Amino acid sequence: MPTAAHVLSHLGNAARGVTLREYGLSRRMLATAVRDGSIIHVRNGVFALPTAPHGVITAAQHGGALTCSGALRAHGVWTLDEDADPHVWLGAHGRSHHVDCACTGHYFEGRTLFGVAPLEDALVHVYLCRGDEAFFASLESALRLRLVGAAGRARIRSRLPAKAHWLVDLARTDADSGLESLLRLRLHLLGILLECQVEIPSVGRVDFVIDGLLILEADGAGNHEDAAHRHRDLMRDAEASRRGFETLRFDYAMIVHDWPIVAEAIAAAVARLHERS
Numbered sequence: 001m002p003t004a005a006h007v008l009s010h011l012g013n014a015a016r017g018v019t020l021r022e023y024g025l026s027r028r029m030l031a032t033a034v035r036d037g038s039i040i041h042v043r044n045g046v047f048a049l050p051t052a053p054h055g056v057i058t059a060a061q062h063g064g065a066l067t068c069s070g071a072l073r074a075h076g077v078w079t080l081d082e083d084a085d086p087h088v089w090l091g092a093h094g095r096s097h098h099v100d101c102a103c104t105g106h107y108f109e110g111r112t113l114f115g116v117a118p119l120e121d122a123l124v125h126v127y128l129c130r131g132d133e134a135f136f137a138s139l140e141s142a143l144r145l146r147l148v149g150a151a152g153r154a155r156i157r158s159r160l161p162a163k164a165h166w167l168v169d170l171a172r173t174d175a176d177s178g179l180e181s182l183l184r185l186r187l188h189l190l191g192i193l194l195e196c197q198v199e200i201p202s203v204g205r206v207d208f209v210i211d212g213l214l215i216l217e218a219d220g221a222g223n224h225e226d227a228a229h230r231h232r233d234l235m236r237d238a239e240a241s242r243r244g245f246e247t248l249r250f251d252y253a254m255i256v257h258d259w260p261i262v263a264e265a266i267a268a269a270v271a272r273l274h275e276r277s
């Protein structure tokens with residue numbers, strides 16, 4: 001017979017006692033496992049592994065499963081924001097058990113679960129909670145990692161409001177980072193079309209090209225922590241200039257927090273290209 005810890009690991013690190021008993025684990029066996037420290041008693045009728053992520057245990061204490069950005073990060077997906085406190089999926093009719101806590105409870109459709117919300121559910125929840133940009137960046141990350149296939153993509157689309165379907169249709173599988181996804185979405189809304197992940201002789205692969213001559217590079221956080229990396233980027237930019245390209249390079253803080261400046265810089269560069277042509 002499997003141990004309580006083994007069953008919990010199979011169920012996502014947390015579960016109700018009644019669920020564990022379906023696997024043949026009696027109340028006495030669960031009590032013994034709690035005493036020997038192999039599992040913990042989270043609250044009345046709910047158990048978890050002591051090694052479960054803190055967010056999973058907190059969500060179970062609150063009454064449900066970890067969702068939104070916390071769940072997506074647990075699945076390995078890039079997120080635009082990190083939830084300051086756990087977002088908890090309580091199902092359509094769940095009940096909060098925390099008192100005076102900082103958790104954010106979501107009564108989205110479905111039944112109450114424990115552990116980490118399934119990936120497709122978490123993506124839908126992020127759209128409902130944080131909106132277009134957070135959803136789009138995480139969806140493209142999941143597509144790139146091949147965590148969501150064609151069938152999953154269709155299921156996600158069907159669960160979103162009609163006004164959000166275009167986000168799923170626009171999403172690609174080749175976005176190299178969440179920053180690239182965010183940049184492409186924002187420029188799409190400005191009517192600026194991009195070629196993505198373009199290979200340029202002697203330069204290499206660049207994030208985006210506009211009108212065949214303007215290169216856009218989105219540098220993630222920590223992309224230039226060492227001088228060697230910075231030197232390689234400068235050499236690439238110089239080679240691109242030698243071949244007639246203009247390069248605009250933006251970092252995480254600029255794209256996320258100073259977008260008006262970034263948008264004006266890109267628009268001005270596009271206008272210069274049009275004047276030249």
